[in-house]
Amino acid sequence: MRNLFSRTLQSTIIFLVVAGILALALGGYFGPASGLFTRTLINLQTWFSSRFVAVQDMLTAPRDVASLRERNAELEAEVAELQAQVIQLQQQVGETEILAALVDFSRANPENTYLAAAVIGVDPSPFLHFVIINRGSNDGIRRGMPVVTNQGLVGRIDAVIADAARVQLITDPDSNVNVRLQNAETNASLVGSVTGDISLQLIPQDIDIEEGDLVLTSGLGGGYPPDLIVGQVVNPRKRDFDLFQQATVQPVVDFNRMPIVLIIVNFTPVDISPLESAP
């Protein structure tokens, strides 16, 4: 009986102590102590967690780097492929623009029949100004046919084989084109030079020529059709003691950037050399 009373009292005291502690805790009286406890717990948990993450990173990082490297290589390959496509498309756009300009030119000059050809080479001798095109006698190309671009006169066919031809540019030192000055209404001779400059010769002294005058083919001699644009006068030289005036001409064609040219295939040049060599 006494034991039973003692146990009941013990349980009651424990209950009251626990209840008191809970009441005090709920009342906020254990705030500093519980804060210290929870902070310690949290810090400990943070320490464990950070160490675990570090170990996990250490164990899994090599696999991630490998996959990232693989992905990076894939992306780099894709970028390189796209860049190549961009360059290819830019080139196609450039070619399309050139072809469109050439088509416009041929439509604007329906009296001539044109054949387009790509410039595939340049004469290896620096003293001569010839280019090689990818059209030959199989395409109906014949020696002497004029070659133009949408900008103006380029030259004429000098030699032909089956699938290629050599074009003598008007800048060649052996080139001689009969031209006329549009404003001055006079004829002259356009000659090339070893440095690629072209100049007008045999201009009568009594003719007034000015910078900017347009130079066109005259058609005299039968070597070229008339009225093809050649260039503009940039530096007229008139000296009283000379028989003729001279002038430098700025060609309208950029001979260094000439990927595609047009050959006038319906023009038959006249060979007047027998007349020239006659006594």
Add this chain to the structure above:
Amino acid sequence: MRNLVAIPIIVLAVQIQVSIVSRVPLLSGTADLPLVILAAWALQDGVDTSWHWALGMALLVGFVSAIPFFVPILGYLFVVLVARGFQMRVWQTPLLAMFLVCLLGTAFFHVFSMGTLSLLGIQMPILDSLGLITLPSILLNLLLAIPIFAMMRDLARWVYPLPEFE
């Protein structure tokens, strides 16, 4: 059989010259890749086909170019002649010999071209030609001389391996 290596190299050299090198001028001058290759080949020890190379390159260049065909023939044969002359004197500095061959070969080739074109009635102002074409061409050829010489030396070692000493 090993002489057949000349065919692709000669064709490739002339094609690169026509399609690329001639389109990269310095003033009005351009490098002459076949000439430089020929000079480098003729200076290699053990090479005995340089005359054939010269003739092959000259015929191909003469076919492509508008210049009279005998100009490249004589010009390239002169290059080989000069190179063999230097080599037979046991030149101890092959790169210097290469520079000299390129210099003399280019100068001869250009002077010969100018003389021939002048005889054909083409106006050839000497000062302009020398200053704007020949001198820049010599400079470009000298720039090409170093890498081409190294490449042709490797090719010569491959085609004509040196005897092994025990």
